[in-house]
Amino acid sequence: MPKYQEGLDRLFHALGDASRRAMVERLVRGPASVSELARPFDMAMPSVVQHLGVLEAAGIVVSTKVGRVRTYQLAPNALNPAAEWIGRQRLPAERRLDRLGAFLDPSTDKEK
Template identity: 75%
Template sequence: MLNNLDEVFGALSDASRRAMVERLVRGPASVSQLAEPFAMSLPGVVQHLAVLEAAGIVSSHKTGRVRTVQLVPGGLGPATAWIGRQRLPAEARLDRLSVHLSPPEDLS
């Protein structure tokens, strides 16, 4: 699990790859469509997609000469679960603190 988590966070550490994931949230896209907003070569985009695919975030298939990429359902799950585990204890501490900082109830 930790290896996959490291791969997911490593894949998401690059702004271009995060932008590609954000685009894929809207639905599958060809490699050419994913490359449009970037000032990089098509082989560069393919390298970024290979990192995302190795991390299990995206998958692709080729039909003729067109490679289509889509998000893998649950591919971001390891990162989401890890972040959730880190948030819950901190939120619980904040909830307890807010109880102590809240003004006393008016009992009249």
């Protein structure tokens, strides 16, 4: 499997969980400690840490530790590969749908 594919697989796997997506959405507003990220969830702290580990392994977040407090923030441009891949898949499908729409639309002049 190509290396870029492995990275995309990790990225999509990490984003495939609703709790992890919610953590990413929170981090869009800025860095947060583990306890801040855990606050909205009804799960044990080790589970939150495990979710954050998946996000970090995928390169979506980075962490720093000062004393006993670990703080997470979004990694710059971490989601770009997923957005680019989705964009490449969407463009051909949109072209096909545009052609189908033009074919089915009786108001278009098919003689052009």
